[in-house]
Amino acid sequence: MTGDPIDAMSHEQPLIVVMGVSAAGKSTVAAALAARLNTPWLDADDLHPVPNLEKMAAGVPLDDSDRWPWLDLVGDALGVAARRDGIVIACSALRHTYRDHLRASAHGVRFLHLHGSRELLLSRAAARHDHFMPASLLDSQISALEPLRGGEPGARFDVALPVDDVVEAALAWMAVSPVPHTDHITRNATPAPGAGRTAENRLSVADGERTSEGTES
Numbered sequence: 071m072t073g074d075p076i077d078a079m080s081h082e083q084p085l086i087v088v089m090g091v092s093a094a095g096k097s098t099v100a101a102a103l104a105a106r107l108n109t110p111w112l113d114a115d116d117l118h119p120v121p122n123l124e125k126m127a128a129g130v131p132l133d134d135s136d137r138w139p140w141l142d143l144v145g146d147a148l149g150v151a152a153r154r155d156g157i158v159i160a161c162s163a164l165r166h167t168y169r170d171h172l173r174a175s176a177h178g179v180r181f182l183h184l185h186g187s188r189e190l191l192l193s194r195a196a197a198r199h200d201h202f203m204p205a206s207l208l209d210s211q212i213s214a215l216e217p218l219r220g221g222e223p224g225a226r227f228d229v230a231l232p233v234d235d236v237v238e239a240a241l242a243w244m245a246v247s248p249v250p251h252t253d254h255i256t257r258n259a260t261p262a263p264g265a266g267r268t269a270e271n272r273l274s275v276a277d278g279e280r281t282s283e284g285t286e287s
């Protein structure tokens with residue numbers, strides 16, 4: 071690789087979704103990547119309606135009807151960020167339809183899928199004591215996950231590597247991956263009834279090896 075990956079991207083606002091199952095390192099990598107890109111970052115967990123958080127904390131997996139209103143808010147945040155400085159969002163985005171919805175919310179959304187073995191993620195989840203998500207939900211997350219497939223703009227990264235290495239790999243991939251056109255994709259979720267938090271006001275407080283397995287797009 072030659073040149074600085076960040077310089078190579080300076081003509082566009084990065085719209086990055088760091089995706090994957092719980093404890094994959096989404097928040098950690100999103101924050102570190104955003105610092106390198108000099109963009110805000112947002113933890114999509116902060117947009118979950120309270121009943122979703124309560125459900126997960128009680129050890130019950132979310133279903134589609136829980137996730138759609140939340141994904142609307144995540145998509146709104148991408149739309150706002152596209153008109154500002156770009157953003158890195160940590161968001162599970164487990165299914166193809168969820169990712170299509172996010173891609174339809176703003177032009178040029180790309181996905182970084184953080185992948186690790188069940189054993190590694192279980193150990194990292196179990197070591198957390200300040201998180202609402204019980205480690206017991208990891209298997210349901212793995213079951214729900216639909217990996218990136220051809221046509222989805224993204225790549226998979228191995229989280230057994232140190233955080234800095236994951237970030238370097240992500241920057242290297244971003245530098246060589248074209249920003250996708252998404253005009254053909256439409257949002258398919260319904261607005262959250264009575265959602266009180268808007269992407270605009272959330273963003274105001276959000277300042278915050280290319281995969282050895284190859285890209286998935």
Ligand SMILES: Nc1ncnc2c1ncn2[C@@H]1O[C@H](COP(=O)(O)OP(=O)(O)OP(=O)(O)O)[C@@H](O)[C@H]1O
Nearest residue numbers: 091092093094095096097098194203229231232233
């Ligand atoms: N590459 C890494 N190497 C070592 N530890 C890591 C790495 N990435 C993340 N961690 C640690 O693993 C744990 C899970 O990371 P993090 O909370 O960022 O995951 P997450 O995907 O955002 O989780 P959730 O979606 O459940 O909120 C944290 O304790 C974090 O410090």
Ligand SMILES: O=C(O)[C@H](O)[C@@H](O)[C@H](O)[C@H](O)CO
Nearest residue numbers: 091092093115132162163203
């Ligand atoms: O789609 C989902 O089921 C949720 O977003 C979960 O992934 C959690 O919010 C996150 O992983 C926190 O542990």
